[in-house]
Amino acid sequence: MKPLSPLIYVLMFSLLSAATLGVATYSRDRLASIPQIQGTKAIDIPHRIGPWTSISPPADIVEPWVNDGGDLAAQEIYDHLLTRGYRRRDGTTVTLVIAYKRKLFQEDRIHRPEVCYYAQGYQRSQASTGTLALSDRRIAVTGFLATGFSRSEKVLYWIRTGDLVSENAVLQRFELLKATMNGRIPDGALVRVSMPVDESRPRAEQADADIALSMFLKDLLNAVSEQTRTVLL
Amino acid sequence: MTSSSTLPTTAPCVSRSIISLIAACGFIVLYVPMFMDFAFLFWAKDEGAHTPILLAGIGYGYWRLRASFHWVPDNKDVSFAFLQFSVGWALYGLGVVQSFYQLQGLSLLPVVAGLTTLAGGRRALRKCWQLNLLLVMTIPLPASLAEAILIKLRLALTASVTDMFAWFGYPVARHGVSITIGFYELRVANACAGLRSMLSLLAIGGLYLILQPLRRPVSTIIFLSTIIPLALAANFMRVSFLVLITYYFGSSSQMLIHDLAAYVEVGVAIFLFFLARFAIERALEGRLA
Numbered sequence: 001m002k003p004l005s006p007l008i009y010v011l012m013f014s015l016l017s018a019a020t021l022g023v024a025t026y027s028r029d030r031l032a033s034i035p036q037i038q039g040t041k042a043i044d045i046p047h048r049i050g051p052w053t054s055i056s057p058p059a060d061i062v063e064p065w066v067n068d069g070g071d072l073a074a075q076e077i078y079d080h081l082l083t084r085g086y087r088r089r090d091g092t093t094v095t096l097v098i099a100y101k102r103k104l105f106q107e108d109r110i111h112r113p114e115v116c117y118y119a120q121g122y123q124r125s126q127a128s129t130g131t132l133a134l135s136d137r138r139i140a141v142t143g144f145l146a147t148g149f150s151r152s153e154k155v156l157y158w159i160r161t162g163d164l165v166s167e168n169a170v171l172q173r174f175e176l177l178k179a180t181m182n183g184r185i186p187d188g189a190l191v192r193v194s195m196p197v198d199e200s201r202p203r204a205e206q207a208d209a210d211i212a213l214s215m216f217l218k219d220l221l222n223a224v225s226e227q228t229r230t231v232l233l
Numbered sequence: 234m235t236s237s238s239t240l241p242t243t244a245p246c247v248s249r250s251i252i253s254l255i256a257a258c259g260f261i262v263l264y265v266p267m268f269m270d271f272a273f274l275f276w277a278k279d280e281g282a283h284t285p286i287l288l289a290g291i292g293y294g295y296w297r298l299r300a301s302f303h304w305v306p307d308n309k310d311v312s313f314a315f316l317q318f319s320v321g322w323a324l325y326g327l328g329v330v331q332s333f334y335q336l337q338g339l340s341l342l343p344v345v346a347g348l349t350t351l352a353g354g355r356r357a358l359r360k361c362w363q364l365n366l367l368l369v370m371t372i373p374l375p376a377s378l379a380e381a382i383l384i385k386l387r388l389a390l391t392a393s394v395t396d397m398f399a400w401f402g403y404p405v406a407r408h409g410v411s412i413t414i415g416f417y418e419l420r421v422a423n424a425c426a427g428l429r430s431m432l433s434l435l436a437i438g439g440l441y442l443i444l445q446p447l448r449r450p451v452s453t454i455i456f457l458s459t460i461i462p463l464a465l466a467a468n469f470m471r472v473s474f475l476v477l478i479t480y481y482f483g484s485s486s487q488m489l490i491h492d493l494a495a496y497v498e499v500g501v502a503i504f505l506f507f508l509a510r511f512a513i514e515r516a517l518e519g520r521l522a
Binding site for chain 1 (some may be wrong): 251252256258259260262263266274304305311314315318322325326327328329330331332333334335344347348351375388408
């Protein structure tokens with residue numbers, strides 16, 4: 001077969017390229033205009049959670065982001081940010097951080113606490129993953145010990161991306177891909193609890209911190225309304 | 234090359250410039266909006282400031298090979314080109330719908346490869362594959378990846394800069410990724426930027442080698458192995474420079490020259506690459522090129 005003039009091919013290339021751009025942009029805008037059910041959700045965390053009572057959060061809290069420039073940009077990462085301290089009757093205190101973002105796109109992210117602690121001068125060690133057994137489901141939680149210059153903290157957290165609770169960046173991206181393919185933009189949340197530990201004390205005492213943190217998380221999920229629970233989980 | 238021999242290779246029915254122009258239109262339609270997004274989202278933050286330089290360099294690389302583009306593809310070339318376009322369009326479309334900029338950026342590779350095939354056949358593609366591969370480096374690094382990998386480099390860099398200034402007796406301290414010098418705190422989070430752009434510096438080093446290849450494989454390997462330390466050195470100088478500016482002139486001046494520093498860094502890196510190449514040529518290739 002005699003080849004056609006290359007003019008035909010470049011015309012085809014250009015027209016199909018324009019079509020690609022058009023279809024893609026149209027689909028994106030249509031997707032973005034879908035009303036957000038999640039957008040109306042409120043995060044309402046009670047000030048009394050079982051045996052815990054809220055106190056003002058500690059001043060030296062590790063912020064749930066990596067500061068890449070101005071503070072303003074950092075605040076814009078999340079739509080909703082809650083930081084609060086809680087004290088139990090026996091004096092145990094935990095710090096709760098909840099970060100929520102209504103619409104997650106591929107380039108957005110919920111900052112992983114490991115990275116935030118690292119960037120804010122902590123060394124991470126004793127990374128662990130565990131499951132938090134609730135009455136109706138089990139959640140995968142991640143924990144680590146953050147050793148700072150003047151203090152150390154035990155940290156326990158989970159990150160929800162759409163329907164997925166995982167801190168794995170690849171799985172998160174895949175979840176976003178899946179959700180967008182089904183015509184919705186997922187939301188996401190970080191739930192992080194931490195408490196100071198004295199590293200000079202025996203390891204058993206540090207394990208107590210883990211127990212206290214997971215007990216707090218359970219109490220938290222039992223205390224919140226069904227609506228808030230769907231934001232967190 | 235079977236059917237092209239039957240064609241008048243020198244006189245296609247429509248002039249080559251018109252064909253090139255139409256192809257360019259298709260390319261512009263796809264990539265000008267994308268680059269505008271990239272410019273706003275990535276290049277404006279100085280982490281991506283080097284990407285336009287790299288793109289211009291790659292463009293120049295293609296321009297130098299323009300003699301290979303005669304626009305007489307055979308049937309195989311055409312099918313292969315359209316296969317590549319299809320992959321490119323799929324990546325691009327998915328990227329736009331998902332706001333997944335890396336996919337969109339990745340589409341540049343098959344689309345440019347397809348155009349090369351269409352314009353100069355598979356022979357031209359073989360000539361350009363290194364340039365084509367280098368386009369990977371223009372894709373903005375995914376934030377999650379950048380954080381995970383670069384934060385270690387970032388801390389190491391912050392530490393070494395702080396150590397150096399402490400050794401010289403400056404009142405300097407480090408806390409995570411911020412450097413405190415005198416009364417000022419320099420968020421060397423910005424150094425992350427520097428490190429992301431270090432990847433562009435590596436790419437620029439690679440481009441230099443593609444445009445001016447060395448004759449012996451051993452000199453090529455030696456040159457390649459010097460690229461990373463030299464890019465790191467350029468980056469180290471940039472951060473040190475910013476620290477010094479902050480110390481003597483305050484943080485507002487630092488902000489002012491911050492962008493400039495990114496470009497100076499490229500200049501320094503290219504100069505270092507040039508020196509390295511000169512030395513390697515002198516030592517291994519006997520005479521000057």
